[in-house]
Amino acid sequence: MTEAAAAHECQSIGSFMPIPDFNIDGLLPPFVGGTPAGPSSDMSPYRGSALEVVQVFGFSEGRRSILRGWLLHRKALRAVGFGTGFQWIDGSFVEKGKEPKDIDTMTFLRRPPHARTLHDLGLFWQANRPVLGRAEVKASFHVDFLPLDLDGDDELLVDLTRYYLSLFSHRREDLVWKGMIQVPLDTVAEDDQALQLLGPEPTSSDPAAGGGT
Numbered sequence: 001m002t003e004a005a006a007a008h009e010c011q012s013i014g015s016f017m018p019i020p021d022f023n024i025d026g027l028l029p030p031f032v033g034g035t036p037a038g039p040s041s042d043m044s045p046y047r048g049s050a051l052e053v054v055q056v057f058g059f060s061e062g063r064r065s066i067l068r069g070w071l072l073h074r075k076a077l078r079a080v081g082f083g084t085g086f087q088w089i090d091g092s093f094v095e096k097g098k099e100p101k102d103i104d105t106m107t108f109l110r111r112p113p114h115a116r117t118l119h120d121l122g123l124f125w126q127a128n129r130p131v132l133g134r135a136e137v138k139a140s141f142h143v144d145f146l147p148l149d150l151d152g153d154d155e156l157l158v159d160l161t162r163y164y165l166s167l168f169s170h171r172r173e174d175l176v177w178k179g180m181i182q183v184p185l186d187t188v189a190e191d192d193q194a195l196q197l198l199g200p201e202p203t204s205s206d207p208a209a210g211g212g213t
Helices: 003-012 050-057 061-080 118-127 134-141 154-168 188-198
Strands: 085-090 103-109 143-149 181-184
Touching: 050 061, 050 181, 050 188, 061 103, 061 134, 061 143, 061 188, 085 154, 103 154, 134 143, 143 154
Parallel strands: 103 143
Antiparallel strands: 085 103, 085 181
16 A cells, blocks of 8 residues: 555544644645655645644634634534534634734535525525624634535536635745645534633633624
8 A cells, every 4th residue: 555545544534643833934834744745644734623723723812712713603503504514724823923813714514404405505594694604704703704615516616625725825925835724514522622621711802792803
């Protein structure tokens, strides 16, 4: 078995490399090891859990506030029926030198059973704007929510993924390459552990209360 094949088999049983350390530029590296042609587990987006994201990126109170909002939004997504999918965590939140205002999430979603058609999905989306509307989510949860439909048009999904990947795989100021994190959506227990690790937050800065900008 080749190294790449072994890496894919390892991923299939849920065993992943830890989130890598920041590099000298204060960024997640786009890959680890001596070559970008290594196993997929050595390439961005790196697989991780919500708990790992909190442990690695929650190193300031502002970041912990954003992470609470992110976890609450994930819980809200599951509550309205989006229980299957994954998120790519990117943007300035995964840069060490910045104090971010929000967390960017490319969120790949499977449609719930009651919203399988485009018509039903549109009605469902409008009925759940507090959880699914980009502006509403950003104001209430400090999450820049960028949904991608895994059950929609294949070419559109590829095109949107290409666009967002190109947008978020470089630091805006100097176009240096950087990595991102992939987190599954259906990890209720780990999300709860991550919230417990973060602890309570002062009411005045609670993202779920809609007090953010």
